[in-house]
Amino acid sequence: MEKSAQIKVKGGATERLPGRLLKRAFFEASPEQVAPRLLGKVLAYRTAAGVLAGRIVEVEAYLGPHSDPPDPAAHSYRGATPRNQVLFGPAGHAYVYSIYGRYFCMNISCEVKGKAGCVLLRALEPLIGMKRLARNRGLAAGAATDVKLGRQLTSGPSRLCQALGLTRAAHNGVDLIDSHSPLQVRDDGYAIDEVMVTPRIGIRAAVDWPLRFALPGHPCVSGGKRLRGSVHRVE
DNA sequence: AGGCCGATCCTCT
DNA sequence: GAGGATCGGCCTA
Secondary structure, three states, X not given: OOHHHOOOOOOOOOOOOOOEEOOHHHHOOOHHHHHHHHOOOEEEEEEOOEEEEEEEEEEEEEOOOOOOOOOOOOOOOXXXXXXXXXXXXXXXXXEEEEEOOOEEEXXXXXXXXXXXXXXXXXXXXXXXXXXXXXXXXXXXXXXXXXXXXXXXXXXXXXXXXXXXXXXXXHHOOOEOOOOOOOEEEEEOOOOOOEEEEEOOXXXXXXXXXXXXXXXXXXXXXXXXXXXXXXXXXXX
């Protein structure tokens, strides 16, 4: 019997989240600025059964209709609708939408109220609650520690929602930078050296715009060689 | 009222 | 590399 089995984690409500909460101002900038800065930050979800968390390793920026030129691939391109209204609200809120009838994707609203830019979370590196992340994905618990299977947990915009258990009904509109919120974006001091920039994935319009950002060479980034791009140093 | 389609994932070849 | 699953939301009439 392992010792760790006796140091069982306490109830989720009291369990600490890693690092410190980001500030609202972090998200009150253009999506092109916010997206690369989000790399390395932590998405943490406090549930009754304990904390789930992952490090953000791949994102995409989607520009609001006010931008010049406007972004035809963005959900906000044709203005506010019941589905996308969160994007037109204040920065730092979750925009969760359903796609293909079976999946969800999560974005974070940017800029100030009235400007609908956002950042899509495309991949996380699993950090906390690996076994439960695997179970939520319908994978064996062993996948949590298996290097080969590890990237199947949270590498993909809908995979990460499935792993954390994020849905539109429960999480659309949640404030991610409120200390009382179950879902938060936090900074644990992880430093980024380089950022890779490529076109966005899975869209039909503006296919060349360089708005996808990822940690170069990170095993949890989705896609293969095809998705290599230019690498830039970070401050 | 009806049609179209998607910021995906998984399986099979 | 290709194709199917599956349905909410948006557009057109």
